[in-house]
Amino acid sequence: MQDQTIGGYLDRLAAREPAPGGGAAAALHAAQGAALLAMVARYTTGEKYAAHAAQVAAITAAADELRLRALELAQEDARAFTAVTDAYKLPRAEAEQKAARSLAIADALAGAARPPADVIAVAARVVELAEELLPFGNPNVVTDIAAATEAARAAATTARVNVEINLGGIKDEAVRAELTAAIDGVDRLAARAHAVTEAVRKEITR
Known part of the structure; x- marks a missing residue:
């Protein structure tokens, strides 16, 4: 996905195909947020910012790593969602087939919920x-x-619904609890992102 043109990615996103979808979009929101932070950090260098040089270097490195991780998660989400659609196509004519299909779907849904949980x-x-x-x-x-921060907020809130849509079909209670915990703090995260944006707006309008 990271080697596609933006136009090519958007064409695929708009197509009648199961993936990429909202999960990949959430991951790319996160990647853009990380990239923007890395850019700001790279502009926060030189003598004027010497007192913060070590902090800026650490932020730059962390933001770059997050951007790459988010791109990986976009790929993982697309693969995981394809696994879900494949599981639903399994035969179910006989009782054993139905049981195997049900288990495969539950496993695939758990797999599909993990990338967006990691995006959060x-x-x-x-x-x-x-x-x-x-x-x-x-x-x-x-x-x-x-x-x-607005990109990160969009990433988190979009990823949350992509976790929630899969929760109902996951049978493993431990996995359900883990995923529920992953989405539990999204509202607080969104509030923190909003606070950053409001602080910026206050700064540029005073």
């Missing part, structure tokens, strides 16, 4: 880095910190 974790880290960078980030690109 990436988005949370993007917001955390934005909160860290905001107080001293280059004011000439401060709006991109807000853009990064």
